[in-house]
Amino acid sequence: MSKARMLLLEDDAALAELIAFHFQREDFEVVRTHEGEEALLLAREATPDIVLLDWMVEGLSGIEVCRQLRRQAETQNVPIIMLTARGEEEDRVRGLETGADDYVTKPFSPRELVARVNAVLRRVRPALAGEALSYADIEMDTVGHRVRRGGEVVPLGPTEFRLLKHFLEHPGWVFSRERLLDAVWGHDSDIESRTVDVHIRRLRKAINVGDRPDIIRTVRSAGYALDATG
Known part of the structure; x- marks a missing residue:
């Protein structure tokens, strides 16, 4: 199986480093950015297999990036997981209604995040690989x-x-x-x-x-x- 390509939007440099470390160890290709606009450009340049978005980033917010990714034909079916410190139900619902597939509240265990991402990818891998x-x-x-x-x-x-x-x-x-x-x-x-x-x-x-x-x-x-x- 080819490496899964992950697009990570996270403006906390230490957390981004930690997430990248854990997923690279699981043989993911991780493309990182701390800016929403750049995340959209990176997604257009090479369609990711999965996207991790921090809700609260400077400039274009993670939720707006999610909304725009869902509007683009190349990324409308790419699974998106929101990372956020917001834990209120209303915020979770808003994230899901915007198009996120899952929602992980900080602080979280890197092992749990890896498991959640792998579970989502197992569901969509057949489509990515063009199989039955x-x-x-x-x-x-x-x-x-x-x-x-x-x-x-x-x-x-x-x-x-x-x-x-x-x-x-x-x-x-x-x-x-x-x-x-x-x-x-x-x-x-x-x-x-x-x-x-x-x-x-x-x-x-x-x-x-x-x-x-x-x-x-x-x-x-x-x-x-x-x-x-x-």
Whole structure:
């Protein structure tokens, strides 16, 4: 497996050094900066596999960097973990709503941070490597554009294919209509958010044929998730 490339935005030099040390020891390539604007430039120059962002940095804040990374096609699906001293629930929710995938409150154990990052990367590595994606009894060949459920071929239109691919890259994660529009249709799209509901219905109809359980969960007032547990 190739080295995972990490982009680290942290303005505490000692903490940045400590984080870089632990991840380089785990064979990560760590690219560091203490400025939000530079973090965006570095992400554009070479798409990272994962991003660690300090919420409170001078200039362009970590949360604004997160927002902008989610708007760019190259980085909209890159996992982002926020590092912050803020522990209030409202702040955690704001960070997650902005597009962060996880949230680690300072002070934290470097070993815990490494474990959290590795857990996220294990979920997205198949997509990064261009390999087959699978979850429960669904299998997707991203190169051959084929989907099977329980071994049977599932015919999907191109939009439903992209929608399912996004879910398979993030199983169990709840995505709002707006996040799905950004990820599947692109942030420049002027399509209405209700269009997502139409394509979710089409996707459900295709993959839930027969007596198969509905694997797409609707989360009231939040969005949708690929979830075989409920």
